[in-house]
Amino acid sequence: xxxxNRLITxxxxxxxxxxxxxxxxxxxxxxxxxxQRILPYLELVDMPLGKVLYESGExxxxxxxxxxCIVSLLYVLEDGASAEISVVGHDGxxxxxxxxxxxxxTSRAVVQSSGFAYRLPRLRIKDEFNRHGExxxxxxxxxxxxxxxxxxxxxxxxxxxxxxQLCRWxxxxxxxxxxxxxxxxxxxxxxxxxxxxxxxxxxxxxxxxQGVIDYSRGHIMVTDRPKLExxxxxCYAVVRAxxxxxxx
Amino acid sequence: xxxxNRLITxxxxxxxxxxxxxxxxxxxxxxxxxxQRILPYLELVDMPLGKVLYESGExxxxxxxxxxCIVSLLYVLEDGASAEISVVGHDGxxxxxxxxxxxxxTSRAVVQSSGFAYRLPRLRIKDEFNRHGExxxxxxxxxxxxxxxxxxxxxxxxxxxxxxQLCRWxxxxxxxxxxxxxxxxxxxxxxxxxxxxxxxxxxxxxxxxQGVIDYSRGHIMVTDRPKLExxxxxCYAVVRAxxxxxxx
DNA sequence: CAGGAACTGTGCGTTAACGCACACAGATTC
DNA sequence: GAATCTGTGTGCGTTAACGCACAGTTCCTG
Numbered sequence: 001x002x003x004x005n006r007l008i009t010x011x012x013x014x015x016x017x018x019x020x021x022x023x024x025x026x027x028x029x030x031x032x033x034x035x036q037r038i039l040p041y042l043e044l045v046d047m048p049l050g051k052v053l054y055e056s057g058e059x060x061x062x063x064x065x066x067x068x069c070i071v072s073l074l075y076v077l078e079d080g081a082s083a084e085i086s087v088v089g090h091d092g093x094x095x096x097x098x099x100x101x102x103x104x105x106t107s108r109a110v111v112q113s114s115g116f117a118y119r120l121p122r123l124r125i126k127d128e129f130n131r132h133g134e135x136x137x138x139x140x141x142x143x144x145x146x147x148x149x150x151x152x153x154x155x156x157x158x159x160x161x162x163x164x165q166l167c168r169w170x171x172x173x174x175x176x177x178x179x180x181x182x183x184x185x186x187x188x189x190x191x192x193x194x195x196x197x198x199x200x201x202x203x204x205x206x207x208x209x210q211g212v213i214d215y216s217r218g219h220i221m222v223t224d225r226p227k228l229e230x231x232x233x234x235c236y237a238v239v240r241a242x243x244x245x246x247x248x
Numbered sequence: 249x250x251x252x253n254r255l256i257t258x259x260x261x262x263x264x265x266x267x268x269x270x271x272x273x274x275x276x277x278x279x280x281x282x283x284q285r286i287l288p289y290l291e292l293v294d295m296p297l298g299k300v301l302y303e304s305g306e307x308x309x310x311x312x313x314x315x316x317c318i319v320s321l322l323y324v325l326e327d328g329a330s331a332e333i334s335v336v337g338h339d340g341x342x343x344x345x346x347x348x349x350x351x352x353x354t355s356r357a358v359v360q361s362s363g364f365a366y367r368l369p370r371l372r373i374k375d376e377f378n379r380h381g382e383x384x385x386x387x388x389x390x391x392x393x394x395x396x397x398x399x400x401x402x403x404x405x406x407x408x409x410x411x412x413q414l415c416r417w418x419x420x421x422x423x424x425x426x427x428x429x430x431x432x433x434x435x436x437x438x439x440x441x442x443x444x445x446x447x448x449x450x451x452x453x454x455x456x457x458q459g460v461i462d463y464s465r466g467h468i469m470v471t472d473r474p475k476l477e478x479x480x481x482x483c484y485a486v487v488r489a490x491x492x493x494x495x496x
Numbered sequence: 497c498a499g500g501a502a503c504t505g506t507g508c509g510t511t512a513a514c515g516c517a518c519a520c521a522g523a524t525t526c
Numbered sequence: 527g528a529a530t531c532t533g534t535g536t537g538c539g540t541t542a543a544c545g546c547a548c549a550g551t552t553c554c555t556g
Binding site for chain 4: 409410443444446447464465
């Protein structure tokens, strides 16, 4: 893991120059006023694959605004079984429980796709939230979209098969990336979906046969997105529409 | 349904006298100041079994503070399949999306156990929320406990069997009632859990054989709660602990 | 009190996902 | 280029839940 981290850092350092906080939708939607208040405290951080932003029950120290990375919120059971309940990218932020008074959650936040994020110390973001201005309104709306995503995931877990869920997962991830290329093993996807690795292999095989995706050894390319959407259950469209309504 | 509604109303009218807003934890936790502001607009409403407070996508007109009733938040799929993602009683409120700016959610709220609730018109509660005082802080903490409950439900759906989930459901419902008696058919429980009615029948039969519950025709009595907790998956305890931490 | 509705019990065959074991192939290391 | 590691493919038997059909039982209603 440490080797791949170093690799990612080296490879991506070159992009530091083009990075800007406005690559995150929430930061971008703030007025110049607010931006000027928080910009001095924003810190650009590397988000290598597998990095854990916080563990269940742990006090949150920062709120993260992803730019080109993806973060998964995972619930892990005592026996190690897990399930992803939400996925956050440039359209959101990680650490909502800071705003709600809990200071911690029962979930774990893990980087699912490497990249960068801006982060702000706990106290700074709380100060801004406590002005009860734009940031608060935005965050509240974002929390509602989070609720929607979690609820839809719960129903999807219950009623839809692995292939449908894989489609949903691919589409949600794809929306957070610039291209149609995912760096992700089937093993990790299985952890996210809370199913067996073999189940993902089979589902991915089906999608490949139908000409929807290509993949090999930790790389997935979506080659026919429209078809992917047709094969998917309704859950993706519901989440997408509600998120658009709330965050537009 | 209309007949049973009338019956419930008649039976419970006698209790109207002892009803008070402070039977709802959130209303009770508010200072006299806030209470005095909102009390004039609080309306005691009958909550008969099956009453729908709002449908998916519908604009919310009131926020409800249950006293002795239980409300389920259900997600319903296009094909009619459903799953309960949260259950609300005297410890919470129904209609959080009013506070978050959405005005509606993709879920449906249904009375799962008849009783009463106090409700407040949309604009009144928004006014109070916008003072950014106690009510806001309480609501935010409540929203976080809701997030926890939803997430745990999602994981439980994925990894635990029907019997364990039934135990969780029974315990969560029991905590919201004064006694150990539930008025609920296996058919309805199946809808909540998103499983077959026969599956619930089988699980309930197992619990009965083990001396944990008695039931017949829409009535369930929990006779050995400690044992019920032992048979349950961890999900109940996690939710309960986190709710206690947040709302104490 | 007869008829019907609502609720629960039971017994199939079917299916999706599981757990496990192992084979195979691309990538990395020495 | 041999050894090794990581990621993927595959083939079992097993299991939990499903879908369906129907029987039995209690309760309500006319």
